[in-house]
Amino acid sequence: MTIEVLGISVLWLFLFGYVIVASIDFGAGFFNASTIITKQHHVVNAVIQRYLSPVWEITNVFLVFFFVGMIGFFPKTAYYFGTVLLIPISISIILLALRGSYYAFGTYGTKGHKGYTLMYGVTGALIPASLSTALIISEGGFVKKATNGTLSLDYAALFTSPFAWSIVVLSLTSVLFISASFLAYYSHVAEDNGALKLFRKYTWIWSFPTLITALGIIIEMKWHNPAHFEGMLNLWWLFLLSAICFFISLWLLKKHSYGWSFIFVVLQFALAFYGYGTSRYPYLLYPYLTIHDSFTNQTMAIALVVVFVLGLLLLIPALYLVFKLFIMNKPYIKKGN
Amino acid sequence: MKKMESVEFSRYLSMLTLSVHVVFATVGVGVPLFIMIAHWLGLRRGDEQYLLMAKRWARGYVISVAVGVVTGTAIALQLALLWPKFMEMAGQVVALPLFMETFAFFFEAIFLGIYLYTWNRFKNPKHHFYLLIPVALGAGMSALFITSVNAFMNTPQGFALVDGKLTNIQPLLAMFNPAMPTKVAHVLTSAYMTAAFVLASIAAFHLLRGSRSSYHRKGLALTMKIGLVFSIATALVGDLSGKFLAEYQPEKLAAAEWHFETEGEAPLILFGTLTETNEVKYAIKIPYALSFLVHSNFSGEVKGLNDIPKENHPPLVIHYLFDAMVTIGIGLTVLSLAYVIGLRRNWRFIQNKLFRMLLVASGPLAMLAIQAGWWFTEVGRQPWILNGLMKTKDAATTSPHVWLMFIAFAVLYLILMIGTGVVLTRMFKKNPAELEMEKRGIAL
Numbered sequence: 001m002t003i004e005v006l007g008i009s010v011l012w013l014f015l016f017g018y019v020i021v022a023s024i025d026f027g028a029g030f031f032n033a034s035t036i037i038t039k040q041h042h043v044v045n046a047v048i049q050r051y052l053s054p055v056w057e058i059t060n061v062f063l064v065f066f067f068v069g070m071i072g073f074f075p076k077t078a079y080y081f082g083t084v085l086l087i088p089i090s091i092s093i094i095l096l097a098l099r100g101s102y103y104a105f106g107t108y109g110t111k112g113h114k115g116y117t118l119m120y121g122v123t124g125a126l127i128p129a130s131l132s133t134a135l136i137i138s139e140g141g142f143v144k145k146a147t148n149g150t151l152s153l154d155y156a157a158l159f160t161s162p163f164a165w166s167i168v169v170l171s172l173t174s175v176l177f178i179s180a181s182f183l184a185y186y187s188h189v190a191e192d193n194g195a196l197k198l199f200r201k202y203t204w205i206w207s208f209p210t211l212i213t214a215l216g217i218i219i220e221m222k223w224h225n226p227a228h229f230e231g232m233l234n235l236w237w238l239f240l241l242s243a244i245c246f247f248i249s250l251w252l253l254k255k256h257s258y259g260w261s262f263i264f265v266v267l268q269f270a271l272a273f274y275g276y277g278t279s280r281y282p283y284l285l286y287p288y289l290t291i292h293d294s295f296t297n298q299t300m301a302i303a304l305v306v307v308f309v310l311g312l313l314l315l316i317p318a319l320y321l322v323f324k325l326f327i328m329n330k331p332y333i334k335k336g337n
Numbered sequence: 338m339k340k341m342e343s344v345e346f347s348r349y350l351s352m353l354t355l356s357v358h359v360v361f362a363t364v365g366v367g368v369p370l371f372i373m374i375a376h377w378l379g380l381r382r383g384d385e386q387y388l389l390m391a392k393r394w395a396r397g398y399v400i401s402v403a404v405g406v407v408t409g410t411a412i413a414l415q416l417a418l419l420w421p422k423f424m425e426m427a428g429q430v431v432a433l434p435l436f437m438e439t440f441a442f443f444f445e446a447i448f449l450g451i452y453l454y455t456w457n458r459f460k461n462p463k464h465h466f467y468l469l470i471p472v473a474l475g476a477g478m479s480a481l482f483i484t485s486v487n488a489f490m491n492t493p494q495g496f497a498l499v500d501g502k503l504t505n506i507q508p509l510l511a512m513f514n515p516a517m518p519t520k521v522a523h524v525l526t527s528a529y530m531t532a533a534f535v536l537a538s539i540a541a542f543h544l545l546r547g548s549r550s551s552y553h554r555k556g557l558a559l560t561m562k563i564g565l566v567f568s569i570a571t572a573l574v575g576d577l578s579g580k581f582l583a584e585y586q587p588e589k590l591a592a593a594e595w596h597f598e599t600e601g602e603a604p605l606i607l608f609g610t611l612t613e614t615n616e617v618k619y620a621i622k623i624p625y626a627l628s629f630l631v632h633s634n635f636s637g638e639v640k641g642l643n644d645i646p647k648e649n650h651p652p653l654v655i656h657y658l659f660d661a662m663v664t665i666g667i668g669l670t671v672l673s674l675a676y677v678i679g680l681r682r683n684w685r686f687i688q689n690k691l692f693r694m695l696l697v698a699s700g701p702l703a704m705l706a707i708q709a710g711w712w713f714t715e716v717g718r719q720p721w722i723l724n725g726l727m728k729t730k731d732a733a734t735t736s737p738h739v740w741l742m743f744i745a746f747a748v749l750y751l752i753l754m755i756g757t758g759v760v761l762t763r764m765f766k767k768n769p770a771e772l773e774m775e776k777r778g779i780a781l
Contacts, residue, residue, distance in 0.1 A: 054454045057446040060406055064413055065439045071417060072436050075428025082421035086736045093414055094749050097407035101753055104403030105760045108396060150735050296429050303433050303508045311440040318447045318471075325451060325458075332454075 007073035018062035026124035027179020033121020043194040076294035088133035099123040128171040140286030170213040177206040185258040231279030238275035346739035347419040361405030367532025369473035385779040423732035433508040438482035445475025488516035526571040531703040533564030538700030565673035583631040587640040589717040592651040593659040603627040603639040658713035665706035
């Protein structure tokens with residue numbers, strides 16, 4: 001394995017980490033807000049608050065981590081993606097900022113403020129959409145390079161592309177699916193049957209749309225980016241395994257084995273995510289940027305890997321502590337302390 | 338033309354984001370130390386009031402951390418969005434401290450979350466206290482790493498530029514550049530100093546409003562004593578920073594001091610205004626003082642702006658920023674010294690209304706000095722984004738939409754600032770310390 005591949009694998013791992021924890025977070029915010037409207041808020045409120053309160057900051061760090069690591073390992077991405085994505089990513093930042101601060105205002109300040117809760121839900125649904133633009137344009141076809149080398153984003157093409165919209169829909173459905181599956185498990189541990197029933201229902205509602213859009217995107221890829229489609233076909237068995245995990249997770253859900261069901265949801269996404277990532281090798285931004293021509297100098301790469309390993313030695317025990325105290329801790333989940 | 342506008346708006350937007358962020362970042366770096374000290378005193382002396390103090394400070398602190406996190410995420414992403422050329426280059430040289438900063442931040446975020454939600458969950462109360470160590474350490478370390486990146490922009494090193502290509506990169510050399518020690522030290526001491534005065538002004542405010550409980554008196558005494566120590570430290574490091582400037586960035590010091598002719602026995606200029614023909618009016622001149630500041634003797638030669646090519650001159654307005662920072666810094670040192678001596682000797686004047694009003698003003702003033710200081714250091718290295726290597730105008734994005742984003746972010750920050758203000762006042766007004774002590778059965 002070359003150090004470039006090691007670098008991108010590590011970053012991909014962090015992006016995957018972000019996808020999972022942020023999905024739980026975004027979905028929780030969304031369910032929290034939508035149940036206000038459907039007047040079932042009292043059912044889910046306690047479970048959601050108990051999970052979110054101690055971990056909401058950590059979610060954000062995963063994103064920053066991915067992003068800073070990307071610039072560290074592949075400095076040219078700063079130039080390409082930075083130039084093109086000013087508007088979409090600025091929108092994401094604004095939504096993230098509103099969401100984060102409103103969460104803090106609502107949780108630590110004025111408890112139970114409905115406006116803050118609604119804001120938190122709405123932004124949670126919009127952020128995955130705006131962040132997925134980065135993924136969409138990386139498939140190529142939306143970035144124009146003028147003769148003098150200036151880059152710009154073709155907004156008309158982006159907004160009228162069914163491919164782009166499918167990815168937006170996938171990001172939304174999978175956020176709600178992952179989140180519902182986790183919250184079902186969490187309310188099961190809390191022995192909160194009302195919440196469990198509701199989240200079970202949500203998991204079923206969002207499961208098949210996720211699978212269908214994902215399949216749709218693979219097919220659309222054939223026209224949008226044939227090279228990537230070829231790559232995906234070569235890894236067909238990974239996507240098949242992912243689909244199998246999907247069905248196992250639903251079967252386990254039916255069998256009331258919620259912890260395992262959630263684990264299979266994560267496995268399903270991990271397989272699809274790695275399959276997707278591996279099949280697009282070696283492009284970061286098709287067809288301008290590959291992981292080889294944008295890789296940082298050797299010295300910096302080694303320094304970053306060393307720091308990364310040392311950092312993990314600090315992080316893993318710390319994350320374990322969070323798990324022990326809040327996520328796997330029955331008395332805390334049940335009573336909130 | 339379009340490009341020119343993008344540069345201007347990119348500068349404004351960066352300045353706006355950083356000016357908002359630095360308020361919360363300074364609180365974020367400084368306050369954990371005080372929560373830690375209060376918590377420790379509470380455990381050590383068995384004094385419930387100090388424990389409550391730690392708890393209440395932590396509650397307010399979370400709100401500021403939340404806004405600090407989101408504005409920090411904003412500036413992190415904006416660096417690449419607004420200055421893609423710079424980030425491409427910096428990514429090759431200073432990715433290391435940038436990366437380490439996120440680790441420090443991660444660490445702090447994890448332990449802060451645990452600390453907040455584990456009051457009374459540990460059998461041994463000391464275990465809960467220990468959680469604050471990684472919080473304070475993480476906050477300090479992230480300030481250290483990110484400041485080293487800024488220091489790199491002032492004194493870039495750790496690479497060689499051959500035909501426009503970077504070679505021979507040494508990440509550690511880039512990180513430990515000449516500007517780093519003084520900058521990091523100044524950032525840390527001034528953050529602790531500012532946090533001290535911010536917390537002191539809250540306590541003073543309650544005393545001014547007639548609070549009789551010993552809670553606020555304890556808080557004021559604690560923060561002012563520590564505030565005095567850190568103001569002196571900040572001033573000492575500030576002096577070193579001045580000497581550093583004279584050696585590495587003479588143009589910044591010369592512009593700050595309106596020092597045009599290279600000469601020995603250089604005077605220090607305080608306040609005043611500048612005419613269009615660069616004549617200094619209404620200023621207080623302290624003879625020999627600039628030479629003394631720079632060389633520690635009265636006749637040392639100080640480089641003047643006239644010996645520096647005109648296109649590399651920083652804007653001369655930085656003089657006012659420099660004066661504002663130094664004046665406030667000295668004023669707060671004197672104020673805290675007067676308070677600490679007055680407390681020890683039982684002087685009455687520290688309880689009089691006017692003096693307490695000054696104490697209330699100290700927090701906002703310290704924050705103002707932080708802003709002035711950062712503006713001074715950042716505007717003072719114009720026209721460079723990488724001193725001597727890359728001009729700001731060459732680093733900015735080519736996107737024509739920056740003005741639109743500037744407006745969007747301005748609205749966002751306005752909402753965030755108002756929201757923070759409203760939430761913090763409500764939080765503490767509805768639940769004052771006296772009421773909370775009564776509820777918990779703590780002696781007033």
